[in-house]
Amino acid sequence: MTEQQAGLAGDIMENGVAMTVPPGFSIDRREGHTDEYFLNMGPQHPSTHGVLRLMLRMDGENVLEVVPHLGYIHRGLEKIGENQTYLQNIHLTDRLDYLSSHINNLALCLAIEKAMGIGVPERAEYIRVMVCELQRIQSHLLWWGVLGMDLGAITSFLYGFKERELITDIFEEMCGARLTMNFFRPGGSFADVPDTFIPRVRAVVERMKSAIDEYDTLLTNNVIMHLRTKGIGVLAAETALAHGCSGPVLRGSGVAFDVRRSDPYSIYDRFSFDIPVGTVGDCFDRYKVRMEEMRQSLRIIEEAAASFPGGPYRSKKYATYNLPAGSYYSQVETARGLLGVYIEADGGPKPYRIKYRSPSFANLSALNDLAAGHKLADLVPIIATLDVLIPDIDR
Amino acid sequence: MKTQAKNIQGRGYPVERGGFVPDGQVHWSLAGYLTHLVNGCLSLVKGMGLTFGYFSHPGRIITQQYPENRETLVMFPRFRGRLALVMDEAGGAPLCTACGMCEKACPNGSISVLTRRDSGNRKVLGRYLYRFSQCTLCNLCVESCVFGAIRMAQDFELAAYDSSDLQLVLYGKEE
Ligand code: SF4
Numbered sequence: 001m002t003e004q005q006a007g008l009a010g011d012i013m014e015n016g017v018a019m020t021v022p023p024g025f026s027i028d029r030r031e032g033h034t035d036e037y038f039l040n041m042g043p044q045h046p047s048t049h050g051v052l053r054l055m056l057r058m059d060g061e062n063v064l065e066v067v068p069h070l071g072y073i074h075r076g077l078e079k080i081g082e083n084q085t086y087l088q089n090i091h092l093t094d095r096l097d098y099l100s101s102h103i104n105n106l107a108l109c110l111a112i113e114k115a116m117g118i119g120v121p122e123r124a125e126y127i128r129v130m131v132c133e134l135q136r137i138q139s140h141l142l143w144w145g146v147l148g149m150d151l152g153a154i155t156s157f158l159y160g161f162k163e164r165e166l167i168t169d170i171f172e173e174m175c176g177a178r179l180t181m182n183f184f185r186p187g188g189s190f191a192d193v194p195d196t197f198i199p200r201v202r203a204v205v206e207r208m209k210s211a212i213d214e215y216d217t218l219l220t221n222n223v224i225m226h227l228r229t230k231g232i233g234v235l236a237a238e239t240a241l242a243h244g245c246s247g248p249v250l251r252g253s254g255v256a257f258d259v260r261r262s263d264p265y266s267i268y269d270r271f272s273f274d275i276p277v278g279t280v281g282d283c284f285d286r287y288k289v290r291m292e293e294m295r296q297s298l299r300i301i302e303e304a305a306a307s308f309p310g311g312p313y314r315s316k317k318y319a320t321y322n323l324p325a326g327s328y329y330s331q332v333e334t335a336r337g338l339l340g341v342y343i344e345a346d347g348g349p350k351p352y353r354i355k356y357r358s359p360s361f362a363n364l365s366a367l368n369d370l371a372a373g374h375k376l377a378d379l380v381p382i383i384a385t386l387d388v389l390i391p392d393i394d395r
Numbered sequence: 396m397k398t399q400a401k402n403i404q405g406r407g408y409p410v411e412r413g414g415f416v417p418d419g420q421v422h423w424s425l426a427g428y429l430t431h432l433v434n435g436c437l438s439l440v441k442g443m444g445l446t447f448g449y450f451s452h453p454g455r456i457i458t459q460q461y462p463e464n465r466e467t468l469v470m471f472p473r474f475r476g477r478l479a480l481v482m483d484e485a486g487g488a489p490l491c492t493a494c495g496m497c498e499k500a501c502p503n504g505s506i507s508v509l510t511r512r513d514s515g516n517r518k519v520l521g522r523y524l525y526r527f528s529q530c531t532l533c534n535l536c537v538e539s540c541v542f543g544a545i546r547m548a549q550d551f552e553l554a555a556y557d558s559s560d561l562q563l564v565l566y567g568k569e570e
Pocket residue numbers: 490491492493494495496497498508539540541542543544545
């Protein structure tokens with residue numbers, strides 16, 4: 001017992017048979033629970049959203065304990081970052097949460113700007129806000145489609161990608177990439193938005209408004225969706241806070257925390273938007289929060305597009321970005337929650353240490369509290385509505 | 396010990412199936428059950444209606460028919476495909492002055508600029524090596540080049556069977 005509580009792998013004797021307990025489990029084998037067994041889920045599993053590996057302790061079909069095993073796609077981005085200049089580090093942040101790459105770029109740029117006192121022109125701020133909100137919608141659309149697919153509704157996957165494609169096209173025309181954008185630079189972005197940007201954005205906003213209603217018809221009001229998500233994976237607000245959850249996961253539990261509002265970066269303080277919160281904290285609440293977030297993002301984009309200013313898209317370009325010695329921190333709200341970038345600078349062109357506080361990592365830590373006691377099939381919507389992104393966890 | 400199931404499904408939460416679970420015990424009502432049954436069926440029909448709407452009116456579908464449209468497919472001007480040298484419009488010589496800034500800017504060591512001396516003993520571009528297999532298409536090299544001598548090309552079907560096929564010599568191949 002003590003050995004397992006300490007989280008060590010070890011053999012226990014069970015009815016005279018030696019059993020190996022995987023590391024990380026606190027197993028209590030009592031009378032009446034004789035058919036407990038361990039099940040490996042992932043890394044290559046269609047509903048773990050990438051390469052998440054979960055070890056499950058099961059009693060029949062009931063999940064008793066979930067232990068995520070990380071590291072399958074660990075690339076050591078923080079270590080690589082120590083050998084790259086600050087400018088080169090921006091393209092590494094694309095690879096954290098690849099569905100929020102613009103927002104990740106922004107987080108690092110904000111830290112550099114803070115350290116060097118670089119100002120950002122008005123037009124660049126508007127570009128940043130609009131692009132980040134488009135990215136949030138784009139990310140939520142993928143999540144929405146994949147959630148449907150996880151629950152067995154292939155239709156929603158295709159419908160989600162339909163509108164997502166329009167947003168991806170805007171990005172492609174603007175910066176040339178569809179996934180790893182590497183668009184923002186300290187003081188602005190590497191290029192101005194093309195002339196077609198605003199008309200295209202307006203068209204997407206118009207279309208998205210009716211599209212979200214379609215999504216509601218397809219999935220939000222669907223009875224199967226309700227049965228599979230309501231009351232499943234209830235996350236209490238205190239638990240969510242204790243685990244450091246953020247983003248829609250935390251808001252789904254009823255805590256109205258959003259970095260855009262509580263610590264406004266860029267020019268978010270100029271726009272009016274609501275922070276949707278859930279009441280119960282179950283899978284359906286997290287779902288509804290994300291759907292409402294898309295609507296709020298549309299509001300921000302519309303407001304920004306209406307007052308989009310001219311002028312320069314980037315302030316003065318530096319040949320090298322040498323941050324003065326010291327430590328710098330910036331945080332943004334990605335589609336998944338709070339992303340923090342902490343830089344320890346030694347005055348040179350490369351960071352002495354760079355640390356990312358990624359939202360998915362903290363959100364995943366609540367998985368056991370959500371899933372323990374549910375059926376194995378309920379684990380799928382729980383993972384889907386946590387919306388963890390594995391490269392963001394493993395880095 | 397935290398082995399006992401902590402989340403009893405639906406505790407304290409109105410269950411849509413027509414029952415209510417205030418104490419872990421489901422209380423059923425016939426009216427609730429029937430309402431749920433009818434609403435549930437309706438929601439499925441509505442969803443199917445939307446699908447059939449698209450089926451009969453495919454105007455809102457935006458799917459590209461790739462690869463059938465290969466001939467007519469035009470990428471956006473800023474599309475970031477693999478690296479290419481920009482040539483002088485008249486003579487076809489590269490604009491590159493072999494300054495090496497792109498090599499320095501590349502985070503992945505994908506570029507090697509090798510110089511040679513021309514007849515006037517000036518340093519000019521000898522060979523331009525580009526390891527596409529290491530390139531993340533980040534655009535930093537293009538930004539660093541003050542001469543506008545490199546650009547991201549538009550081609551995107553770049554898969555190869557052997558990684559050695561991705562070691563490209565953009566200039567000075569014959570040497
Ligand atoms: S491509 Fe541009 S940056 Fe690179 S060596 Fe040539 S001139 Fe210099």
